Amino acid sequence: KAGVTQTPRYLIKxxxxxxxxxxxxxxxxxxxxxxxxxxxQGLQFLFEYFSETQRNKGNFPGRFSGRQxxxxxxxxxxxxxxxxxxxxxxxASSLFGTVNNEQFFGPGTRLTVL
Amino acid sequence: xxxxxxxxxxxxxxxGNPLTVKCTYSVSGNxxxxxxxxxxNRGLQFLLKYITGDNLVKxxxxxxxxxxxxxxxxxxxxxxxxxxDSALYFCAVRALNFGNEKLTFGTGTRLTIIP
Numbered sequence: 621k622a623g624v625t626q627t628p629r630y631l632i633k634x635x636x637x638x639x640x641x642x643x644x645x646x647x648x649x650x651x652x653x654x655x656x657x658x659x660x661q662g663l664q665f666l667f668e669y670f671s672e673t674q675r676n677k678g679n680f681p682g683r684f685s686g687r688q689x690x691x692x693x694x695x696x697x698x699x700x701x702x703x704x705x706x707x708x709x710x711x712a713s714s715l716f717g718t719v720n721n722e723q724f725f726g727p728g729t730r731l732t733v734l
Numbered sequence: 735x736x737x738x739x740x741x742x743x744x745x746x747x748x749x750g751n752p753l754t755v756k757c758t759y760s761v762s763g764n765x766x767x768x769x770x771x772x773x774x775n776r777g778l779q780f781l782l783k784y785i786t787g788d789n790l791v792k793x794x795x796x797x798x799x800x801x802x803x804x805x806x807x808x809x810x811x812x813x814x815x816x817x818x819d820s821a822l823y824f825c826a827v828r829a830l831n832f833g834n835e836k837l838t839f840g841t842g843t844r845l846t847i848i849p
Binding site: 624626653655657663664676710721724728730 | 768773776777778779780783824836837838841
């Protein structure tokens with residue numbers, strides 16, 4: 621079974637631009653979560669989607685948004701990029717409907733904002 | 735609210751020696767605990783998890799972790815360290831209740847195995 625895939629793997633943008641990252645979960649997984657990883661803040665939860673609905677949200681500004689499609693694929697968007705948005709963005713997928721489901725992570729998208 | 739503390743940013747161990755990476759947690763209700771490992775420029779790889787049952791959990795690559803409810807700890811251990819174990823290790827927790835998918839991670843511990 622293929623793992624979680626994220627595209628693109630690397631991205632360079634300039635301040636003020638916007639960016640869209642994509643995540644394809646493991647086949648059959650219906651929940652997708654996004655995390656931001658930076659050296660200073662560590663791993664921080666962004667949001668989680670299930671059945672095209674955002675179920676949980678972390679403490680990030682409204683510039684960070686996401687969505688999930690009917691095939692469970694998910695995208696996250698960051699508008700008006702700031703230097704501090706430079707990070708590794710990780711996507712994780714899990715089954716849903718059981719209390720003990722675990723998350724499987726993709727390789728991440730490395731975003732650099734210049 | 736849930737939280738995880740990894741008190742050591744860096745742990746150095748000689749190859750062949752036992753290793754321990756520490757983790758303590760705070761969560762409302764029963765915890766669901768994880769250890770993940772991250773190699774350079776890679777995502778997180780799952781090592782092991784604890785839900786219920788035996789307090790000693792065995793995982794991938796010879797790692798194990800001991801759940802201690804009274805001390806709210808979930809330390810990662812390995813009897814004999816390998817150079818290839820050098821990586822960044824994250825402990826994570828979430829409450830064991832339906833509908834909560836949010837994982838809270840510790841700040842990570844960089845493990846270096848010295849040949």
